[in-house]
Amino acid sequence: MSGKNDNTEISRRRSDRILLLLGIILFLNGLGSGVAFPIIPLLGSVIGVSPFFISMIISANRISRVIFNTAIGELVDRYGCRGPLIWGLLIKALSVAGFIFSIWSPVIPGHLFFISRFLYGIGSAMGFITTYAFMFHLTDRSNRGSRTAYIRTAGLFGLPSGLFIGGLLSDYFGYSAAFAFSAGSLFLFTLLAYSLIPGDIDSTPETEVLGPVRAVRLALTDSRVLRISSANFLEWFAVQGVFLSTAALFVERIDLSLGGLGAEGMSGLLMGVMMFTKGLSTLILGRFIDGASTRSFFSLVGASMGVLAFLSWALFRSLAAVTLGLLLLGTCSGITSSPLLTLLGDVSRPELRGKSLGIYRVFGDAGGMLGPIFGVNAAEGMGFTPTYLILALVMTAIMAIILPLYRRERRDLLTNPQNRS
Template sequence: MSENDEGAVTERSSWFIIFSLLVSTFFSGFGGGVVFPIFPALGTILGISPFLVGVILSANRFSRLICSAPAGAIVDRFGARTPYVLGLGIQAIATFGYIVALYVPLPEAWFLGSRIVLGAASALTFATSYTIAANVSVGDSRGMKMGLIRGGSILGFPTGLLVGGVVSDLIGMSAAFFVAAVFAVIATGLAYWTIPETHVEDGTSRSVKPWDIDTSIPTLTLGLVNFGIWFAYMGVLFASLVLFLEATGIGALGFDAQGSSGIFMALTVLSAAVSMLIGGKTSDTWDSRVPVMLVFLSLLTVGFVLLPWAESARQLAPVCVVIGTGMGGTLGPYMALLADLTPEERMGRASGTTNVFSDIGGGLGPIIALPLIESIGFVPVYTVSAGFPLFAGVALVVGLYVSTGKLFPKTGGTDSTVEAAD
């Protein structure tokens, strides 16, 4: 897309495209949120080990780990619209698989298979949504627009957490899974009718191999940041919070651990959605996005340090807000910084590559954390998890200094800077 084309898109339709992405990613994120209040309790319901529960929770991460880089290359070659719609549709089918799993022999195998398919499909939607947003954004509003897109799935997620916990508690798991599947179908239809192609010229494709990945230093650096954030937040907190509530007896609004975990996780994600917009918009106005990210990474660390010492809902609620604020405030400028430092023709691969790192972190978290919590308790596991955002901050500063020669590269980096670093 040329500068003139980009200007035309920005003036005439960029906000419509951003809004369409926002709504469809909201509906898609809803389905992802439903499972977390339910899945950690599968051990009791199905009589399986905590390790296998962790594998089921992480299966989508590991399948997306394999598919994210090829998905990004496919986007750079063929465009973003078709993979985006296709990914949403496959996610809807996979969500219906959860319902099937409740009524067939070997339900754990069905849950595992559905999570694997869901992960492969979400690789397409993540790589495409960020690429489309980057294509229609410019430097002085990029942080806010990228924050809005990330916030779409984030806002859908707490809705799913709340509905998943409350509906499963009041009606049953199958009802909660059915609602999630319906939302995924709505997201697919909305994307099909409203999202145009923005990444390749009509009737053309780029010479990019499906197995190509982006190995530039800025992309790998931001990938490490992604790893640190998602290991702690999604991999540890979301996989274990329902167990923490059971162990401490903390509840909210009269619900048991499943319903209460949905409420507290929703609180983290709602605060993340707000701070994502604040962080993205703030990074648009500052000379560099990096200091904004470091401030919010520090908040994420503080939240995990305080987390295991919460003894009541009144103490846990503000801790959840701090954790969500730290996570969301980092991710808004994070995606904008990736777009700043990546040439447009490599944006799909860069998005896919950084998603690989988040999937490694989010996938390893439950497998490592759940057995460790069972053996040594919550305090050491949550305390060690507090170090991962610190690792992300160090990786950010060091990697960008190696790449650009500056500790705080300016907002709206140029392609030449990145090319010089390759």
């Protein structure tokens, strides 16, 4: 018995080392990716395209993710995680290199940029699905929550670091230099993943080859996968979609200022506060979630904070109310998503984890695509008070979706007490 426990402890330590490496790669990957993002909206005059086409370029990566997420999930289930992870990083690196070529291309630079951004989305989807499939495979019910929080926090803090570096590089050295730094970083992280991530860990046992439609239907036979993905759709629609696309307009409309900052500076500052709060709440949550009897309870609390956040913006206009709303929304986003993602790992069959993650990602990306379309038009047409009241109702709908998950977890705990951490 002692030998078995020793082997289990060695396996756990090895898994944690691999997850630590994945977290570092995810942070650095977010840093490299973030460098490019703030530059793209400013490229219209450089590559000679209209604002509408720039918006299409910005959306191209999300469009490709919606199209390819489930196929990538099946690829991961069939062939394992390591290969798709490395290829995903390489595709992202080549795509950013394509940004540089597009700037200097004498012909159709806008179309080349769109194609590069589209391919970037495929690499991004491969990175997300493989990282979390790796994490699901290397964890169990007793430690999956804390490891999910760690992986998410690494990505959350990597992206804003890249945004800051990208802004500095583009200001001092130009757009091409910033893209070159991003591409070089991503190539380096590809080599790091290839060299250090072991090849003897497969995500799942061998499974039969399934068509994409049958694969998705099989993953959705558990209604919990559909509920978790639906909650993810609404959260991305409200927070990543509507709110992020209207925040600068909202700040400008209510003439909010601090220390002489204009609308752009204030919205950037407030977004930074929200992202920091999201990362911090996710990190703190990781210390408690594995010891809790249910995952979804935290998501219910998080969604209720989202309701309060949107009510504060709908009804009040002071700096204190806006700041409080941002703190609530950052915490909401941090403690709503992580428990649901952890629960997805708990309930997904091992041979279907890639497909389940693909479905989860499709729903989120679809919400993130539709949110800005609704948000900008609703804010301009109805005003911010009705728009944010609608978002409060959306967060209430998330609670309604999660409540049956909570009841199911409680019922399973009574029938299977060994599920308690």
